[in-house]
Amino acid sequence: MPLFEEFNRAFQALDQEHCIQLTYDALSNEIISVEDLYENVLRKALSVLTDKETDPTHKIWREHVQSSIVRTIIEMTYPFVIKQRIEILNKKAAVVCPDGEQHELGARMVSDYLRMLGYETYFVGRDTPRLEFLDMIKTLNLDVVAISVTNYYNLSKALQTVVDVKEHFPEVTLVAGGRGLDANAEVLVKHDVLITHDLNDLKRILGGNA
Amino acid sequence: MDNILELKNITKFYGDKIKTQVLFGLDLSFERGSFNSIIGQSGSGKSTLLNILGTLDRPTDGDIIINGKNTKTLNANALSQLRNENLGFIFQFHYLLPEFTALENILMPVRILGKKIDKEVMARAEELIELVGLSKVKNNLATQMSGGQQQRTAIARALMNQASIILADEPTGNLDSDTTEQIYDLMRMINKKYQTTFIIITHDQSVAEKTDRIIEIKDGRILMDVRKK
Numbered sequence: 001m002p003l004f005e006e007f008n009r010a011f012q013a014l015d016q017e018h019c020i021q022l023t024y025d026a027l028s029n030e031i032i033s034v035e036d037l038y039e040n041v042l043r044k045a046l047s048v049l050t051d052k053e054t055d056p057t058h059k060i061w062r063e064h065v066q067s068s069i070v071r072t073i074i075e076m077t078y079p080f081v082i083k084q085r086i087e088i089l090n091k092k093a094a095v096v097c098p099d100g101e102q103h104e105l106g107a108r109m110v111s112d113y114l115r116m117l118g119y120e121t122y123f124v125g126r127d128t129p130r131l132e133f134l135d136m137i138k139t140l141n142l143d144v145v146a147i148s149v150t151n152y153y154n155l156s157k158a159l160q161t162v163v164d165v166k167e168h169f170p171e172v173t174l175v176a177g178g179r180g181l182d183a184n185a186e187v188l189v190k191h192d193v194l195i196t197h198d199l200n201d202l203k204r205i206l207g208g209n210a
Numbered sequence: 211m212d213n214i215l216e217l218k219n220i221t222k223f224y225g226d227k228i229k230t231q232v233l234f235g236l237d238l239s240f241e242r243g244s245f246n247s248i249i250g251q252s253g254s255g256k257s258t259l260l261n262i263l264g265t266l267d268r269p270t271d272g273d274i275i276i277n278g279k280n281t282k283t284l285n286a287n288a289l290s291q292l293r294n295e296n297l298g299f300i301f302q303f304h305y306l307l308p309e310f311t312a313l314e315n316i317l318m319p320v321r322i323l324g325k326k327i328d329k330e331v332m333a334r335a336e337e338l339i340e341l342v343g344l345s346k347v348k349n350n351l352a353t354q355m356s357g358g359q360q361q362r363t364a365i366a367r368a369l370m371n372q373a374s375i376i377l378a379d380e381p382t383g384n385l386d387s388d389t390t391e392q393i394y395d396l397m398r399m400i401n402k403k404y405q406t407t408f409i410i411i412t413h414d415q416s417v418a419e420k421t422d423r424i425i426e427i428k429d430g431r432i433l434m435d436v437r438k439k
C-alpha cells in the first residue's frame with residue numbers, strides 16, 4: 001500500500017504507534033525525505049480533517065489526538081532534519097504565530113525547513129504577544145521572521161505585527177504562510193511580506209544563493 | 211456576483227458646529243446569502259456604519275444600494291417601506307416591548323407594516339418560535355424571559371417579514387459563552403435555510419472567526435477585509 005494511504009488509515013484509527021513506526025522506517029530507509037513526509041503525508045492527512053462548520057459530527061477531541069500524533073512525528077524527525085541540511089548559513093530565523101493563534105503544527109514544520117536551509121532557527125510558536133515581537137527580534141538578532149496564520153481571524157493581529165516590525169526593523173525579512181492566508185495573501189503582501197507555501201518557496205526566497 | 215447591498219464612497223460627519231468625521235469614503239459590497247462580520251475597536255465607527263447600511267441613519271455623502279435600488283432618492287415613506295420589507299435588525303439590547311409577550315413582539319413588524327394578523331401570519335410566527343426554540347415561553351412577557359430568550363425573540367422578530375438582510379449589532383454582547391454559541395448556531399442555520407444575508411458586528415472572536423468574511427474598521431476606514439475561503 002502506498003505510504004500515504006497506509007498512514008492515513010492508521011491516522012484515522014488514531015493508531016499512534018503504527019503512524020510513528022511507518023514514518024520512522026520510511027525516513028530511516030530513505031524512502032522519503034523530511035520534505036516528502038511533511039508535504040505529502042502529514043499536511044495531506046491534516047488537510048482532509050473536517051471541521052465543525054462543515055461536518056456536524058466532527059469531534060474536537062479526535063482532532064487533538066491527531067495533532068498530538070503529528071507533533072510526535074515532527075519531534076522525531078530532528079536527526080533527519082540535521083542530516084538533510086543543505087548548508088550552514090550564518091543567519092538566524094524565528095517562526096512565530098501571532099497573538100491569538102493556537103495552531104502551530106504548520107509553523108513547527110516551517111522551522112524544520114528553515115533549519116534545513118541552514119538557518120539557526122528558533123521555534124517560538126503559538127499565541128505570541130504582538131508587543132513582544134520587537135524584543136524577540138532584538139534579543140535574538142534575527143534576519144528572518146516567519147509568521148504562520150491558520151485561523152483567518154488572526155490576520156488582524158498578524159497585520160499589526162507586520163506593521164510594527166517593518167517600522168522598527170525594516171531590514172528583517174518577513175515571510176508568512178498558513179491556511180489563514182489562502183484567500184487573503186494581499187493583506188500582508190501589501191506590506192512587503194513574502195508568502196510561502198512550502199520548502200521550495202522558502203528555498204527560492206531564503207536559500208543560500210538567493 | 212449578485213450583490214444585495216452596496217455602499218459607495220460613504221462618509222459621515224457628526225455635529226453641526228463642530229464637525230467630526232467618523233467614516234471616510236467607505237466602499238463595500240455584500241453578496242446575497244453571505245455571512246459577514248464587522249470587527250474593530252470601540253469608537254471605530256462600526257455602529258455608525260451599520261445604521262447607515264440599515265438606512266436608520268443617513269450618510270453625509272455617498273450611496274447605499276439595497277437590492278439594486280439606490281436609497282438616495284427615496285423619500286421617508288419609500289425608505290421605511292424598503293427597510294421594513296428587506297431588513298431585519300438585532301441589537302445587543304434587543305428593544306423588545308416589555309408590556310408584550312414574546313409572540314406579540316415577534317408579530318410587531320407585521321403590525322408596523324399595517325398588515326392583518328391572519329392565519330398565514332400566525333403560522334409563520336409559530337414556525338419561527340419553534341425554529342428559535344421559544345415554544346415554552348412564547349406567552350411570557352418580554353421581562354419574564356432570560357437574556358438569551360429575549361435575544362432569540364429579537365431574532366425571530368427580525369425574521370418575521372422575511373427580511374433578506376439581517377443587520378446585527380453585538381447580538382451576543384451580553385451573553386455567556388454557551389448562549390453565544392447557541393445564538394451563533396441559530397443565525398447560521400437561518401442563513402443556510404433562507405439564504406438570509408447576515409452582517410454582524412461583534413467583539414466576540416468565537417463568533418467572528420466562524421463567519422465567512424471579516425471586515426475590520428479602524429478610525430472610520432476599512433483596515434482589513436478578509437475571507438475564510
Ligand SMILES: Nc1ncnc2c1ncn2[C@@H]1O[C@H](COP(=O)(O)OP(=O)(O)OP(=O)(O)O)[C@@H](O)[C@H]1O
Pocket residue numbers: 224225232250251252253254255256257258259
Ligand atoms: N450621534 C452621535 N453624535 C456624535 N458623535 C457620535 C454619535 N454617534 C457616534 N458618535 C461618535 O462616532 C464615533 C464612532 O461611533 P460608533 O458608535 O460608530 O463606534 P463603534 O465602533 O460602534 O464602537 P463600540 O464598539 O464601542 O460600539 C465615536 O467616536 C462616537 O463618539
Ligand SMILES: [Mg+2]
Pocket residue numbers: 256257258379
Ligand atoms: Mg457600536
